[in-house]
Amino acid sequence: MATGTRTITVTVDSVEYTDPVEPRMLLVQYLREVLGKTGTAIGCDTTNCGACTVLFDGYGIKSCTMLAVEADGHEITTIEGLTPDEGLHPLQESFNACHGLQCGFCTPGMIMQSASLLAENPHPSDTEIRAGLEGNLCRCTGYQNIVAAVRTAAEEGASR
Ligand code: FES
Numbered sequence: 001m002a003t004g005t006r007t008i009t010v011t012v013d014s015v016e017y018t019d020p021v022e023p024r025m026l027l028v029q030y031l032r033e034v035l036g037k038t039g040t041a042i043g044c045d046t047t048n049c050g051a052c053t054v055l056f057d058g059y060g061i062k063s064c065t066m067l068a069v070e071a072d073g074h075e076i077t078t079i080e081g082l083t084p085d086e087g088l089h090p091l092q093e094s095f096n097a098c099h100g101l102q103c104g105f106c107t108p109g110m111i112m113q114s115a116s117l118l119a120e121n122p123h124p125s126d127t128e129i130r131a132g133l134e135g136n137l138c139r140c141t142g143y144q145n146i147v148a149a150v151r152t153a154a155e156e157g158a159s160r
C-alpha cells in the first residue's frame with residue numbers, strides 16, 4: 001500500500017471490492033476511475049446538480065459529496081447495478097416511455113434519486129416527486145416529463 005493511502009472495502013452493485021485509496025479521493029472518483037462505473041456522471045463536483053447520485057445503503061446521496069473512505073463498510077448501488085441483466089429497470093422504462101430525458105446527462109442521477117424516493121414513498125404525489133428530485137438539475141426537459149416518468153413508474157409498482 002502506497003504511503004498515505006487507506007484500504008477500503010465497499011460493496012458496489014452487489015460485488016465486494018477492497019482497494020487502497022487516497023484519503024482525498026471522492027466517492028464518485030472511486031466509482032468511475034477505480035471501478036469503471038461511468039454511468040455515474042460528474043456534472044458540477046460541488047454538490048449542486050445531482051448527476052452523481054447513487055444509493056448509499058439504499059438512500060440517494062451525491063457521490064461527489066462523500067469521500068471514498070467514508071464508504072468503507074457500506075453498500076453502494078449505481079445505475080449499472082440498478083439495471084437488470086436483461087432489459088431495463090421500471091424507472092428506466094418509464095423515463096423512456098414518458099420522454100423524461102433529452103441529452104440524458106442527468107438521467108442516471110435522476111433515476112437513482114427516484115429509486116430512493118420510491119423506496120421511501122411508493123406512491124408520491126407530483127409535489128412529493130418534485131420535492132424528492134429538487135436536488136437534481138436538468139438543463140433540457142423542463143421537468144414535466146421527468147415527474148410523469150416517476151409517477152408512471154410508481155403506478156406500475158417500481159418500488160417493489
Ligand atoms: S457532480 Fe455531484 S452534485 Fe453535481
Ligand code: FES
Pocket residue numbers: 100101102103104105106107137138139140141
Ligand atoms: S436530459 Fe439533459 S440535462 Fe437532463
